[in-house]
Amino acid sequence: EMTKTTKPTKGKPKAAGIKEPKQDFRDPHGIFAAEFDRLDRNGDASVDWKEFHHGLISAGWDANALSDLFETIDVSRDGKISREEYLNYHARKNSQPMLLDPKAVFTEFDADKDEHLNLRELAKLIRKIDNDEGFLGDTDFSNYVKEQLVAADKDKDSKLNLAEFLDWYKGFVHHIEDIRERFEDEQRKKKEAKQTSVSGSPANPSQFTGDGVWEVQLKDLMVALEAAWAKKKTPILIDDSADDRESPDATPLELFLQYGNYTLLEMKKMVVEVNMQKVKELEEAMEEARKKLVIALKHGNTLCVLLANSVPPIKSKFSSDESLPLAIFDGNMVDAAPASSSRGWRM
Secondary structure (H helix, E strand, O other): EEEEEOOOOOOOOOOOOOOOOOOOOOOOOOOHHHHHHHHOOOOOOEEEHHHHHHHHOOOOOOHHHHHHHHHHHHOOOEEEHHHHHHHHHHOOOOOOOOOHHHHHHHHHHOOOOOOOOOHHHHHHHHHHHHHOOOOOOOHHHHHHHHHHHHHHHHOOOEEEEEEHHHHHHHHHHHHHHHHHHHHHHHHHHEEEHHHHHHOOOOOOHHOOOOOOOOOHHHHHHOOOOOOHHHHOOOOOOOOOOOHOEEEEOOOHHHHHHHOEEEEEEEEEHHHHHOOOOOOOOHHHHHHHHHHHHHHHHHOOOOEEOOOOOOOOOOOOOOOOOOOOHHHOOOOOHHHHOHHHHHOOOOO
């Protein structure tokens, strides 16, 4: 079952005679565009290393962080930061804990001020970043935090001192950046594939007009989904790609969803944990579902509810107006919602 959201549209132009930057959803208030202009001292629409270093040092940045930061923003690796790269970076960085001064991060999350991060404090840091970035996906959160602490805790005292944290945090940030790069690369490939599909016409939307079951090749899946959403339907995907798997852990469809613009909610796992294993209360599971929905809305993702081989009681138990409303599965109800709240959803 899927719902799809789109990013907010750009605002209306300013009144004539007022010279302001064109509004961009990545920077709606023009803050980062103004920062870029300040860094771009020679006005050539790019920021080289000298300009970048001078601008941030004068603003009080830690010099040791600047080299890695420059390389992170300079995605094209041409030794210069363009306006697009700068805005894209800040759009991805929409998270307070992802500060590039690791010492400031350490201080912020050292709640008891004992100059160490314990398991609970490290969990709060990782949880906040995951809520903004969605990088953990369906990974078990508690086990992930414990594994990170064990790997970083060199002196085995079950907490991280500043030196241990700095070593760990650098790799942690790079790990998230790698995930972003893979995601962006996958999006680029999907866009190219879609353009090729249009020019080569392997799939015609007109073939997806009737109700019922559609048999769809993976390369034509996006065309079929768009056709279903146009009919105000919530698509239910039956995965028949197991025989074509290249990975022992995932089918081609599962890989498509994992690396695409999707937020995955494992409904069967939720039902098992609440009803069978009884390791979670219903309220806790529904709160996790709410966070998945918020991540999908925030990042303009498609929310994909994974049912596996189960038929969960979504309507009677695993839905609520406060966490996972049934209305998100009803295209007509979403279309009837005010534009300010529906934010351009398609079902």
